Amino acid sequence: MRVFLASLLTILCLALLAMHIEPLRAQGAVFLGPQRPLDTTIKRGEYLARVGDCVACHTKHGGQQFAGGLPIPTPFGTLYSSNITPDPDYGIGNWSADDFYQMLHTGKSRDGTLLYPAMPFPAYTKITRVDSDAIFAYLGSLKPIHESNRENELRFPYSNRSLLIGWRLLYFRQGQFKPDPAHDAEWNRGAYLVEGLGHCATCHTAINALGGSSEDKAFAGGLIPMQNWYAPSLTLNREAGLGEWSLKDISDLLRAGASMRGAVYGPMAAVVHNSLQYLTDADIRAMAVYLKTLPEKNEAPPTAAESGAYQISARALAHGSALYTAQCASCHEGNGRGMPPAYPPLAQNPSIQMESAVNPIRMVLNGGYPPQTAGNPRPYGMPPFAQVMSDQDIADVVSYIRVSWGNHGKPVTVEEVNTLRVAPLLDSSCSMGVARGQRFPMRKPAVA
Numbered sequence: 001m002r003v004f005l006a007s008l009l010t011i012l013c014l015a016l017l018a019m020h021i022e023p024l025r026a027q028g029a030v031f032l033g034p035q036r037p038l039d040t041t042i043k044r045g046e047y048l049a050r051v052g053d054c055v056a057c058h059t060k061h062g063g064q065q066f067a068g069g070l071p072i073p074t075p076f077g078t079l080y081s082s083n084i085t086p087d088p089d090y091g092i093g094n095w096s097a098d099d100f101y102q103m104l105h106t107g108k109s110r111d112g113t114l115l116y117p118a119m120p121f122p123a124y125t126k127i128t129r130v131d132s133d134a135i136f137a138y139l140g141s142l143k144p145i146h147e148s149n150r151e152n153e154l155r156f157p158y159s160n161r162s163l164l165i166g167w168r169l170l171y172f173r174q175g176q177f178k179p180d181p182a183h184d185a186e187w188n189r190g191a192y193l194v195e196g197l198g199h200c201a202t203c204h205t206a207i208n209a210l211g212g213s214s215e216d217k218a219f220a221g222g223l224i225p226m227q228n229w230y231a232p233s234l235t236l237n238r239e240a241g242l243g244e245w246s247l248k249d250i251s252d253l254l255r256a257g258a259s260m261r262g263a264v265y266g267p268m269a270a271v272v273h274n275s276l277q278y279l280t281d282a283d284i285r286a287m288a289v290y291l292k293t294l295p296e297k298n299e300a301p302p303t304a305a306e307s308g309a310y311q312i313s314a315r316a317l318a319h320g321s322a323l324y325t326a327q328c329a330s331c332h333e334g335n336g337r338g339m340p341p342a343y344p345p346l347a348q349n350p351s352i353q354m355e356s357a358v359n360p361i362r363m364v365l366n367g368g369y370p371p372q373t374a375g376n377p378r379p380y381g382m383p384p385f386a387q388v389m390s391d392q393d394i395a396d397v398v399s400y401i402r403v404s405w406g407n408h409g410k411p412v413t414v415e416e417v418n419t420l421r422v423a424p425l426l427d428s429s430c431s432m433g434v435a436r437g438q439r440f441p442m443r444k445p446a447v448a
């Protein structure tokens with residue numbers, strides 16, 4: 001009887017509430033008018049801007065949010081991001097929602113100027129009109145910052161924007177996201193987030209000889225130019241393909257930055273820090289569902305490494321093993337299993353065995369921290385070893401972890417270590433504050 005009464009009360013309350021909400025909604029529409037977006041739209045726009053990680057590129061170190069001016073190094077010179085606050089002179093204060101959508105959708109500024117694809121419009125083209133309007137409403141609600149845009153410093157001929165016409169013909173396909181009816185709503189939500197707003201392919205796609213990322217290479221992995229970080233393939237299980245991971249491990253990795261299978265570092269740590277940690281459970285799960293099903297495109301036959309054909313000298317193995325025991329085992333354990341999620345496992349960790357050894361070498365040289373997130377509020381760090389280990393030491397210890405405990409990576413050379421030791425650390429100043437890592441795919445198209 002009590003239960004019955006309670007539920008009757010609940011139903012009554014809900015009915016009253018509903019009656020109350022209806023007139024309120026109508027009021028909102030009357031009072032705010034079409035020009036002033038509802039707070040809920042602004043809130044939604046704020047969330048979507050997080051997913052799109054606009055702040056990472058449009059905020060310079062120590063600068064005002066969204067006021068632009070962040071230098072983006074490319075092989076062709078330096079680009080500077082734009083002020084996207086609602087300042088009428090230097091920002092987008094005079095833009096309409098139409099202008100804004102056109103820019104995201106076509107990669108052309110309000111006056112028709114072709115934008116460099118360092119602005120990830122090749123992915124943002126998939127953003128829906130509704131989402132674009134919400135982001136625009138959010139940006140419009142911010143304080144205008146009266147700060148002029150800085151001229152790009154690109155070498156000739158890359159400074160000539162008309163070159164982009166050829167690049168666009170070859171590599172840019174405008175279009176909206178089309179849900180795949182063969183999959184459910186959750187998968188499609190994940191696909192929309194990963195391919196569109198999340199612009200994951202900006203880094204996780206190999207650029208071809210002409211400097212464009214092509215559809216069949218989507219998510220195939222590649223070295224990020226100027227940054228010397230390798231963004232692994234999300235489609236090959238032997239790199240970071242997630243086919244064998246549980247949804248929980250994928251979700252933990254994306255949102256907390258650490259999971260039982262591994263931790264994020266480098267530019268991916270910045271993506272988690274600035275963007276992914278703020279996503280809802282439902283959106284993170286949708287991304288995980290989609291990522292787990294990414295087809296294993298072009299799964300190549302096992303490399304020489306995987307079939308065990310690589311040789312490592314007995315000297316390197318002995319020296320690497322001794323260094324590992326002395327310097328690494330305290331955190332990663334003698335058996336390479338680590339103590340996840342605090343200390344990631346190195347055994348059976350695809351990110352240690354990838355064809356490119358850039359990431360493990362850089363981790364040992366420079367150390368690092370996973371991002372600080374709500375799910376991992378006090379991340380454990382890894383110390384840098386550049387000062388205490390020679391190039392030979394690092395080559396040996398990285399070779400050792402790449403071939404031990406069932407790992408099948410290729411041993412690394414002293415030269416590979418040296419190249420990375422002397423490379424400038426372009427992302428060091430902003431590794432946590434600002435997302436680095438722009439594939440900058442513009443090269444002079446051979447056909448133009």
Ligand code: HEC
Nearest residue numbers: 052053054057079080081082084109114115116118119120
């Ligand atoms: C990876 C870096 C990066 C990200 C992420 C990024 N932008 Fe940009 N954006 C740029 C760069 C660089 C430019 C300038 C391009 C040029 O000069 O051709 C730009 C240009 C723009 C412009 C054009 C300004 C003008 O005056 O023409 C707008 C508007 C803009 N971005 C909004 C956004 C929004 C909204 C987001 C998030 C949904 C976003 N950007 C995410 C790098 C980025």
Ligand code: HEC
Nearest residue numbers: 198200203229230231240262263264265267268351436437
């Ligand atoms: C700024 C460049 C960049 C962007 C954008 C980016 N990534 Fe990454 N990602 C990397 C790099 C570099 C690594 C290798 C370092 C690591 O494993 O943490 C990586 C690693 C990963 C891994 C493997 C992690 C592991 O430890 O095995 C996954 C999964 C991943 N990214 C998913 C995504 C998803 C999903 C998105 C879009 C929401 C995305 N990435 C956007 C650069 C990027």
Ligand code: HEC
Nearest residue numbers: 262263264265327328331344351360368369370380381382
């Ligand atoms: C004090 C503890 C500690 C020590 C000592 C240590 N590490 Fe780490 N290591 C970590 C932590 C924490 C991470 C995760 C860092 C991140 O995500 O940025 C890590 C990450 C790594 C990674 C990347 C793992 C991944 O998921 O891809 C490699 C490779 C690595 N360590 C190798 C080594 C080697 C080799 C040594 C010895 C020369 C060593 N570590 C010593 C704590 C340690």
